[in-house]
Amino acid sequence: MKKIISLTVNGVSHEVAVEPRRTLLELIREDLGLTGTKKGCGIGDCGTCTVLLDGVATFSCLTLAIQADGCTVETVESLAENGQLNRLQQAFVDQGAIQCGYCTPGMLMTTTELLRRNPHPEESEIRRAISGNLCRCTGYQKIVEAIQTATEDSDE
Amino acid sequence: MSDYRILNTRAPRVDAVDKATGKAIYTDDLRRPGMLYAAILHSPLAHARILNIDTSRAEQLPGVKAVVTYREAGTTPYGVSPARYDETIFCHDKVRYVGDEIAAVAAVDQDTALEAVRLIKVDFEELPIVLDGRTAMDEGQPLLHEMHKNNMCAKVNWHFGDIEKGRKESHIIRTDHLSSKMQDAAFMEPQSILAETESNGNLTMWSSTQAPHYVQRTLAMALNIPLHKVRVIKPAVGGGFGPKASCSSAELAVCLLAMKTGQPVKLTFDREQVFLHSRARHQFFHTMTTGVKKDGSLSFLEHKCILDGGAYASFGIATVYYSGSLLGGPYRLKNMKYDGYRVVTNKPACGAQRGHGAVIARALFEVQLDRIAEELGMDPIELRLKNVMEAGETTCNELYVSSFGMREALEAVRDSAAWKNKRSSSGKIRGGGKGIGAACGFFVSGAGYSIYRSRTYHCTVVTKVDEVGGGVTVNSGSADIGQGSDTVLAMITAEELGLSLDDVQVASGDSKLSVDLGAYSSRTTLMTGHACREAAQDAKRQILEAIAGKMSVAPETLDLKDGFVVSLAGEIDFSELRKEYLQEHKGFVDLPDGPQLTFAEASRVAFLELGTIVGTGKYRPPPLGGSFKGAAVGTSPAFGCSAQVAEVSVDLETGEITMDKITGAHDCGFAINVTQVEGQMHGSIMMGMGEALMEEIIYDKKGRIVNANLAEYKIPTALDVPPLDAIIVESNEPHGPYGAKEVGEGAIMPVIPTILNAIYDATGVRIDELPVTPERLMAAMKAKKDKKG
Numbered sequence: 001m002k003k004i005i006s007l008t009v010n011g012v013s014h015e016v017a018v019e020p021r022r023t024l025l026e027l028i029r030e031d032l033g034l035t036g037t038k039k040g041c042g043i044g045d046c047g048t049c050t051v052l053l054d055g056v057a058t059f060s061c062l063t064l065a066i067q068a069d070g071c072t073v074e075t076v077e078s079l080a081e082n083g084q085l086n087r088l089q090q091a092f093v094d095q096g097a098i099q100c101g102y103c104t105p106g107m108l109m110t111t112t113e114l115l116r117r118n119p120h121p122e123e124s125e126i127r128r129a130i131s132g133n134l135c136r137c138t139g140y141q142k143i144v145e146a147i148q149t150a151t152e153d154s155d156e
Numbered sequence: 157m158s159d160y161r162i163l164n165t166r167a168p169r170v171d172a173v174d175k176a177t178g179k180a181i182y183t184d185d186l187r188r189p190g191m192l193y194a195a196i197l198h199s200p201l202a203h204a205r206i207l208n209i210d211t212s213r214a215e216q217l218p219g220v221k222a223v224v225t226y227r228e229a230g231t232t233p234y235g236v237s238p239a240r241y242d243e244t245i246f247c248h249d250k251v252r253y254v255g256d257e258i259a260a261v262a263a264v265d266q267d268t269a270l271e272a273v274r275l276i277k278v279d280f281e282e283l284p285i286v287l288d289g290r291t292a293m294d295e296g297q298p299l300l301h302e303m304h305k306n307n308m309c310a311k312v313n314w315h316f317g318d319i320e321k322g323r324k325e326s327h328i329i330r331t332d333h334l335s336s337k338m339q340d341a342a343f344m345e346p347q348s349i350l351a352e353t354e355s356n357g358n359l360t361m362w363s364s365t366q367a368p369h370y371v372q373r374t375l376a377m378a379l380n381i382p383l384h385k386v387r388v389i390k391p392a393v394g395g396g397f398g399p400k401a402s403c404s405s406a407e408l409a410v411c412l413l414a415m416k417t418g419q420p421v422k423l424t425f426d427r428e429q430v431f432l433h434s435r436a437r438h439q440f441f442h443t444m445t446t447g448v449k450k451d452g453s454l455s456f457l458e459h460k461c462i463l464d465g466g467a468y469a470s471f472g473i474a475t476v477y478y479s480g481s482l483l484g485g486p487y488r489l490k491n492m493k494y495d496g497y498r499v500v501t502n503k504p505a506c507g508a509q510r511g512h513g514a515v516i517a518r519a520l521f522e523v524q525l526d527r528i529a530e531e532l533g534m535d536p537i538e539l540r541l542k543n544v545m546e547a548g549e550t551t552c553n554e555l556y557v558s559s560f561g562m563r564e565a566l567e568a569v570r571d572s573a574a575w576k577n578k579r580s581s582s583g584k585i586r587g588g589g590k591g592i593g594a595a596c597g598f599f600v601s602g603a604g605y606s607i608y609r610s611r612t613y614h615c616t617v618v619t620k621v622d623e624v625g626g627g628v629t630v631n632s633g634s635a636d637i638g639q640g641s642d643t644v645l646a647m648i649t650a651e652e653l654g655l656s657l658d659d660v661q662v663a664s665g666d667s668k669l670s671v672d673l674g675a676y677s678s679r680t681t682l683m684t685g686h687a688c689r690e691a692a693q694d695a696k697r698q699i700l701e702a703i704a705g706k707m708s709v710a711p712e713t714l715d716l717k718d719g720f721v722v723s724l725a726g727e728i729d730f731s732e733l734r735k736e737y738l739q740e741h742k743g744f745v746d747l748p749d750g751p752q753l754t755f756a757e758a759s760r761v762a763f764l765e766l767g768t769i770v771g772t773g774k775y776r777p778p779p780l781g782g783s784f785k786g787a788a789v790g791t792s793p794a795f796g797c798s799a800q801v802a803e804v805s806v807d808l809e810t811g812e813i814t815m816d817k818i819t820g821a822h823d824c825g826f827a828i829n830v831t832q833v834e835g836q837m838h839g840s841i842m843m844g845m846g847e848a849l850m851e852e853i854i855y856d857k858k859g860r861i862v863n864a865n866l867a868e869y870k871i872p873t874a875l876d877v878p879p880l881d882a883i884i885v886e887s888n889e890p891h892g893p894y895g896a897k898e899v900g901e902g903a904i905m906p907v908i909p910t911i912l913n914a915i916y917d918a919t920g921v922r923i924d925e926l927p928v929t930p931e932r933l934m935a936a937m938k939a940k941k942d943k944k945g
Contacts, residue, residue, distance in 0.1 A: 035185035036178015038394070040344045041427040045866035048344055076178035085176060093172040096831035099839065100638025101175030102344035102394030108176065127874040134866060136342055136395050137638055139838030140874040141882075142831075 005069035009034070010078035018065040025049045025060035027068070028075060036076040036105050040134070047133030050106035051075050057113040076105035079112065088112065088150045097146035099137035107133045111147050120151055161718070162651040163894055166831040169643045170662060171392065171636070180392040183348035183364045188420035191350070192221055194410050195269035196423070197259040197276050198432060199251035202287075202502035202859030203298065204280035206247060206258070213275040214261060219268035222416040223276070225259045229412055234378040236370075236402050236507070238608055240309055240469035242301050245378055245408040250283070252300050252467035253504050254860045255432030260409040262421045285502040285859055289464025290441055292499040300467060300500045309465070310473045310498040312480055312786055316552035317491035322456025326447030328531050333444075334520035336926040337852035338464070339437035341509050342871045345394020346430045349410040352420035360387045361411055365403075366396040366637050367674025370607060372667040374403035375411055390665030396637040397843070398508035399435040401676045402470055406433070431853070431864035435507035438475055438498075439464040440516035446524045452532055452539045456491035457483060461517065463498045464506070471507035472498045474607075474789050478513030481790030482905075483521055484551030485598040486562045486797045487543035492552050502859045508676060510843055511599065511904040516926070519848075522595035522909030526916065535579070536913065537570050537594050540799075544596070547887065554782035557795050559897070561823030561887035566596060566799040568821040568883045573801040579917065589806045591918025597798040597905020601825075601889070601898035602679030604780040604791030613774045615672040615684045619649060619691040621699065621769040625737075625760030628653060628695065629661040633672035634684045636664055639900055640832040641680040645688045647828055648893065652692035654716035655755060678898035681828060682794060685893035687773035695771025702762035702769075703753070706733060720752040727751070733761050793891040796902030798822045800841070802910040803878075806918040811934035813849060813915065815878040820906070822882070825889035825897035837882040837903040844907025846872045849927050 002017040009032060016031055025042075028034045028051065037060060040048035044062040051060045052074040079086050085093065088111060098104050107130060114121060114129040121129065126147050127140070135143060174180040211223040226248035233241035247256050259276050263269040284298040291297065292307040300307055323329065351361040359381055365371050368388040376383040393400065406423055413421040425433065445458040461479050465472040480494030511518075529536040545551070547560040570576070578592045586592070606612055618631040630649050636642040642662040649660045663669055672684055696716055703721055704711035713725040721730070730753040737757045741747055748754045762769055781791035803816040818841050827833040850870040854862045863869045888895035908926065916922055921936045 029185075034178070035181070038182070038345070039184070039424075040346070040394075041866050043427065043865060043867075045427070046344060076176075080177050085173065089173075089176040092176050093168045096166070096169070096835050098169060098172045098175045099640065099835055100344065100395040101171070101180050101392065102182065102638075104175050105178050131873040131875045134342075134344065134871060134873065136344055136397070136843070136871065137839045138835055139842035139872075139880050140877050141838045141880045142835060144874065 003066055005066055007068045007071050007073055009073045010075060020064065020066055022065045023061055024063040024065050024068050027065040028060060034075050034077050038102055038105055040102065047110065048103050048106045050109045050133060052109055052113055055113065057110045076108055079108060088115065091146040091150040095142050095146035095149055097138060097143040103133055103135040107135065107143060115151065123148065160651055162647045162657065163828050164826065164830065167643065167647060167657055167829060169640055170646045170657065171642060182345055182392045182394055183350055183362050184424045186350050186362055186391065188350065188352060191420040191422055192262040192264060192417060193266045193269045194260055194262050194413055194421050194423035195273045196257055196406060196409060197273045199247065199254060199256040199258055201251055201280055201282060202254050203283040203285040204251050205283060206250060207279040207281055209259065210277040211259065214272040217268065217272045217275060219264040220261060220272045221419065222262045222413050223259060223272065224409065224412050224416060228416065232378045232380065234374050234403065235469055236471045236607060237469060237473040240473055242303055243405065243468050245405055245412065253502050255504055256467065257405040257409065260413060262413040262417050287501055287503065287855060287859055289439055289462055289499050289501055292501050293497065300502065304500050307500050308497055309469045309500050310476050312476055312494060312496040314480055314494040319456040319458050319491045319493045322447055322491035325449055325455045327450040328528055329445060329447040330524065330527060331443065331445040332520060332524050332527065333442065333924045334516060334523065335441045335924065336439055336516045338439045338503065338506060339509060339847055339851050340431055340434065340853060340869055341397040341399045341436045342866065343395030343397055346425040346427060347400065347404065347406065347433065348424040349407050350420060350422040351411040351414035353414050353418060358385045358387065359411055359415065360389065361407065362389045362391055363407055364393045364400060365390050366401040366635050366676055368635060368665060368667045369633055369671060369673055371403040371407060375408060378408050379411060388667040390635050393637040396675060397510045398512065398676065400637065401674060402435055402507055404433060427866060428864045431861055432504055434466065434504035435470055437509040438472065438506040440479065442517055442520045444520050444524055446528065448528050452534055452542045454487055454489045454543050457489055458493045459483065461496045463496065464501050465498050466503040466505040467500055468505035470505045475508065475513035477786050477789030479517045481553055482514040482598055483517055484553040484555050485557060485795060486545055486596055488545055490552050503855060510840065511901050512677065515844065515847065515904060515908060518597050518905045519908035519912060522906065523912050526913045537566060537575060540566055540596055553790065554787065555790060555795065558891050559794065559825055559887040559889040560797060561885035562596060562797040565797060565821035565823050565885045568885060569594065569799045569801045569819045572881060572883060573819040575801060585917045585920055587920055589808045589918050591806065591914040591916065592801060592803050593910050593913025593917055594799065594801045595906040595909035595913060597902060599796050599898060599902035599905055600677055600790065600792035601794040601796055601892065602683045602792055603677035604777050604793065605788045606673055613671055613776045615687045615775050616670040617684065617687040617691040617773045618670055619695045619771040621695050621759050623763045623768055625763065626756035627659045627661065629663055630688060631669040632664045632684060632688065633667055633670045634664050634680050635675040637675050639675065639836065640829065641675065641684065643832065644681050644685060644828050648685055648688045649692045652689060653696055654718055656719065678900040678902065681896050682892045682898065683775050685896060686775040689893050690773030691771040694773060695769055698766060698769045698771065699758055699762040702765040703758050705765065706761060716755060719755050721758045733757060737761065794825065794889045794897040796823055796898040798902050798906050800906040800910040802914040804911065804914040804918055806915060806933065808919065808937065811930035811937060813928065813930065813933065815845060817878050817881065819881040820883065820903060821885050822899055822903045823885040823887045824899040825892045826886050826895035827884050828894065828896050830884065833884055833899050834882040836899040838880045840901065840903035841880055841907050842872050842877050844904045845877065845911065847927065848908040848911040850929065852927050
């Protein structure tokens with residue numbers, strides 16, 4: 001039995017009929033066509049599906065769509081404004097923090113939450129924050145450097 | 157150091173913005189009108205005879221469009237090495253591992269497809285299973301394949317030089333062992349496949365593959381379709397590291413379903429299927445006896461290895477050769493014997509993974525060097541420096557190293573990590589839970605021969621100049637799987653044509669675009685790089701000849717630089733050409749008005765003169781290697797080399813290991829993109845670190861993987877990986893484009909032994925079974941203590 005839910009995704013309100021067992025990830029990717037959010041494992045181990053749910057970094061593969069009823073969701077597609085990369089995205093591009101790119105959307109969303117909470121994190125705080133987002137390409141070195149660069153820029 | 161504008165810089169990747177905004181399209185992001193969803197029935201048993209497959213209930217389920225088994229698929233054998241084709245699309249006589257593919261379903265949605273798979277009834281007769289690679293060849297063991305007698309699918313018996321002579325010359329001889337576990341490549345993107353057919357019989361498959369060319373051939377062969385009617389397209393790929401290089405049963409099954417239904421069909425693995433399909437790192441059991449003379453120079457190596465490769469041959473034939481051949485360098489070693497055996501067992505098939513076949517062999521050999529240094533009372537880096545090869549030398553197995561920054565790399569990590577302050581020069585260990593270790597490695601820069609026997613070019617590139625003027629498109633069948641090869645091709649093209657990166661488009665990963673053997677054996681920068689440079693130069697020649705003809709000057713007096721045509725023989729009046737260009741662009745703004753002819757004008761005029769301008773390039777390595785059996789594996793136009801130093805802390809009470817720092821230096825010949833070279837080094841180090849300390853596929857007694865997920869199969873997180881220091885060494889490879897050679901795999905070679913040697917320095921304990929978990933280290937430390945006490 002489908003249930004009608006309403007939620008705001010990247011500033012746009014949606015009313016959607018979903019099966020109760022449909023995940024937020026499936027809703028985002030398949031029903032709304034926002035394929036920037038990735039599925040790496042489907043069971044909350046890898047972090048590639050991370051979105052912000054009412055501002056909190058959340059594994060969308062472990063969240064039912066109906067749990068997002070009445071909530072605000074932010075995905076990677078919301079970060080750039082008017083076609084311009086935001087500071088964090090630009091730092092990822094410039095510092096070489098992106099290789100295969102499959103972890104990137106989740107990594108960016110987790111970091112977005114971190115920087116809203118704590119605009120000047122220590123390296124250890126950065127590493128702790130992204131430790132639920134697996135990356136197999138970069139050794140995390142350039143990701144950490146990019147996040148540090150983004151926070152330095154914010155001093156200007 | 158360089159005069160290049162684009163090469164040797166830190167240019168951002170050409171696909172980075174799309175990946176940072178969520179716009180990059182991976183296979184699972186694709187959707188086609190009328191698309192069906194596939195599911196696969198995997199074997200629940202490790203070894204069983206198939207008595208009957210009943211698909212009737214599945215076929216009757218509403219929403220099911222097709223159910224296929226071997227009856228529809230046929231039983232044409234395929235695989236990786238043509239001499240060892242031991243797979244069929246679906247199992248027909250037997251299943252050989254838990255996960256083996258029995259049937260596939262296409263249905264209107266995912267739930268229906270999965271339900272249909274559940275309704276397929278298979279009657280099995282269980283057979284005894286073989287799980288231990290060490291005993292798989294023994295008399296009386298159950299046989300997996302008729303074609304692999306004694307469960308051995310390949311063996312190598314090599315003897316170079318004379319090890320008996322080497323033994324006589326030796327002052328110290330020691331024998332050591334090291335074994336590892338099967339590993340998973342754990343790329344973040346699970347395999348995904350989408351296939352559709354056209355009314356003329358053409359088949360297109362989008363797939364998260366590393367090698368569209370080989371996959372195209374396998375699809376055509378196993379499905380019996382003319383090669384030219386099969387097109388394989390690789391969208392963005394979320395990491396490969398080897399396992400995505402071979403054509404899979406799933407790719408074949410999805411194509412078959414698309415052919416049967418006439419509708420597009422998609423399948424995306426869940427994470428458990430990634431583990432079941434595997435084709436990742438083999439399990440290795442190495443024994444090495446190494447001798448050195450009094451002065452520390454190597455006198456011989458006698459090496460035996462059993463590789464447990466799971467149920468099918470896959471890449472394993474190459475793997476067993478690589479395990480032996482890549483010990484030929486980076487040290488001077490005149491006498492080497494190798495006996496390698498690649499066996500099959502009732503586990504998921506193993507294949508290629510970063511550092512193909514060679515990482516555990518390298519690990520043991522480098523551990524042996526440290527143990528020998530200790531016996532000699534010599535600094536382990538000094539021992540290595542005493543033995544390293546130099547450019548221009550040939551190994552005992554006939555691998556010629558045309559450039560070789562091994563010494564420079566080793567000295568660089570020694571100095572950068574302040575080795576001399578941290579490690580006792582007498583070779584004595586530090587102990588007390590703090591340790592430092594070093595090791596070297598050596599790897600091919602592209603396999604010297606294609607997998608199937610052929611004179612084929614390994615890559616071709618077609619660079620088309622936009623007819624409207626201003627831009628170019630590089631067309632290549634090469635596969636950017638995240639390593640950044642598209643960026644390398646764009647940089648080479650921009651450099652040659654004097655363009656900015658923004659004016660170069662790269663179309664790649666499509667078997668229709670050109671021949672390219674794909675992303676494996678660290679080949680793309682060197683091989684496709686050569687072809688790409690040649691194609692750009694060809695296009696440039698045509699443009700300049702057209703302009704020279706119009707201006708009645710010699711083409712050699714013209715060049716393309718910074719977006720303009722430059723005359724080397726004094727100023728030229730291009731106003732006539734400009735007039736024609738401006739006339740064509742009435743109403744446009746920002747038209748060229750300076751004294752120089754722009755690339756946009758020049759390429760437009762050239763089109764008006766010649767028609768469409770297409771530059772082509774090609775590359776195939778020269779004949780390489782010796783004449784002995786298996787000499788082809790390990791050959792390469794060039795060899796990369798690496799040195800690393802690891803610093804670790806070990807909790808002597810718990811065995812917990814903390815990586816404090818890893819310093820690596822890699823000789824990549826010439827860094828086309830500095831950031832990407834560092835990125836490959838970092839990623840290699842992290843993957844090696846996982847293999848050294850935490851990664852291990854665990855099977856139960858029935859051959860089922862018990863940790864087929866990324867929580868219980870642990871890979872390093874941001875908290876595990878220490879600060880990484882990547883030092884680039886550039887030895888200017890004569891056979892590489894601009895002097896460039898590999899970095900994608902060479903940098904993983906020293907990681908494991910570097911860490912093992914550091915752990916020994918910290919604890920005085922040697923572990924001969926990977927990964928070195930806290931449990932194993934604790935047990936070894938306790939055993940040592942008990943022995944003492």
